Amino acid sequence: QKEVEQNSGPLSVPEGAIASLNCTYSDRGSQSFFWYRQYSGKSPELIMFIYSNGDKEDGRFTAQLNKASQYVSLLIRDSQPSDSATYLCAVEASGGSYIPTFGRGTSLIVHP
Amino acid sequence: DAMVIQNPRYQVTQFGKPVTLSCSQTLNHNVMYWYQQKSSQAPKLLFHYYDKDFNNEADTPDNFQSRRPNTSFCFLDIRSPGLGDAAMYLCATSSPGAPLHFGNGTRLTVT
Numbered sequence: 162q163k164e165v166e167q168n169s170g171p172l173s174v175p176e177g178a179i180a181s182l183n184c185t186y187s188d189r190g191s192q193s194f195f196w197y198r199q200y201s202g203k204s205p206e207l208i209m210f211i212y213s214n215g216d217k218e219d220g221r222f223t224a225q226l227n228k229a230s231q232y233v234s235l236l237i238r239d240s241q242p243s244d245s246a247t248y249l250c251a252v253e254a255s256g257g258s259y260i261p262t263f264g265r266g267t268s269l270i271v272h273p
Numbered sequence: 274d275a276m277v278i279q280n281p282r283y284q285v286t287q288f289g290k291p292v293t294l295s296c297s298q299t300l301n302h303n304v305m306y307w308y309q310q311k312s313s314q315a316p317k318l319l320f321h322y323y324d325k326d327f328n329n330e331a332d333t334p335d336n337f338q339s340r341r342p343n344t345s346f347c348f349l350d351i352r353s354p355g356l357g358d359a360a361m362y363l364c365a366t367s368s369p370g371a372p373l374h375f376g377n378g379t380r381l382t383v384t
Contacts, residue, residue, distance in 0.1 A: 169313070195372050204363055204375040205316070249315070251373075259304065259369035263315040 163188040165252050167264035174271055180237040182248050182267050187231070190255025194226055194233045197249040199266065205249055209235065240271040276300070279364050279376035286354050287384055294349040294379045296364030305347045306373065307339060308363040316363055322347065323369070351381075359383045 164187040174180045182196075193212055197205035211217045211224040211233065223236040233252075237244055247268050251261040277298045286292040296305065304323050308316035320339045321328050327339065336358070338350045351358055361380050365373040 165315075193370055197373075202380075204361075204378040205373075206375065207372045210372050253370060259367075260318065260321065261373065265313070265315040 163252070163254055163262050165250055165262050165264035167248075167250050167267045169265055169267060171268040171270050174240050174269070176240060176242060176271055176273050178240050178271075180240045180244065180269055180271070182235040182237070182250075182269065184233045184235075184250030184252075184264055185231055186233070186250075186252040186262075188252060188255050188262075189228075189231060191228075191252045192255065193253035193261075194224070195251040195253075195261060196222075196224060196233075196235045197251060197263075199247045199249055201246075208248070237269075240269075242271050242273055245269055245271050277364060277366055277374050277376035279362075279379050281379060282377060283380050283382070285382045285384060286351075288355065289353045292351050292354055292381070294351075294362050294364075294381070296347045296349075296376055297345050298366045298374075299345070300366055300374060301344060302366035302368055302374070303344075304367050304369060305341060306363075306365040306367075307347070307349050308365065310361045310363055310378075319349070354381070354383045356383050 195210045196208045199205040209224040217224045221238045225234045247266040249266045250264040306321040307319045310316045322341045340348045364376040
């Protein structure tokens with residue numbers, strides 16, 4: 162059973178701070194990793210994807226991947242109240258399967 | 274704009290009354306997925322299609338079926354909905370290995 166683990170939170174940070182969201186996965190051969198944001202009652206939307214070890218930056222968002230530690234994280238700089246949502250980590254299965262497994266998500270609350 | 278469209282946004286059905294949810298895409302993606310998501314839980318994959326090839330997850334109840342008559346459309350049929358089937362149903366599309374594009378979801382209520 163391939164697993165993707167996230168702390169369900171909530172993670173509460175003040176406006177302007179850095180929010181750090183973490184995800185671990187069990188499938189050592191996974192190659193593709195995704196972060197989705199989901200507002201309450203809405204469907205997930207893609208924030209970032211990362212395929213290689215290291216950091217990938219897009220605006221206020223940075224995804225970090227460490228395949229040796231089977232760990233992927235999402236940093237949100239200058240957090241805004243509009244960033245308050247659930248962040249889902251998804252990991253594509255190895256072995257030629259393209260199907261992602263989702264974590265249960267981390268709830269982020271950014272308070273003014 | 275290319276997109277994934279789900280209808281209806283909200284569906285209320287009675288216990289045991291069959292219901293069909295629909296999904297269409299203009300992205301021309303090979304893969305279409307149906308997920309079930311309950312409150313505070315991860316999306317749970319029910320089925321996916323790679324072109325016409327249907328893939329059923331091992332733990333998807335027999336009560337759930339799916340059809341993909343062409344590249345653009347996919348349907349989720351719930352033959353005899355129970356109270357435990359109340360959830361958000363998410364349709365998504367992708368090219369293999371690429372990020373998923375989700376529709377707006379259908380919120381199913383079973384009375």
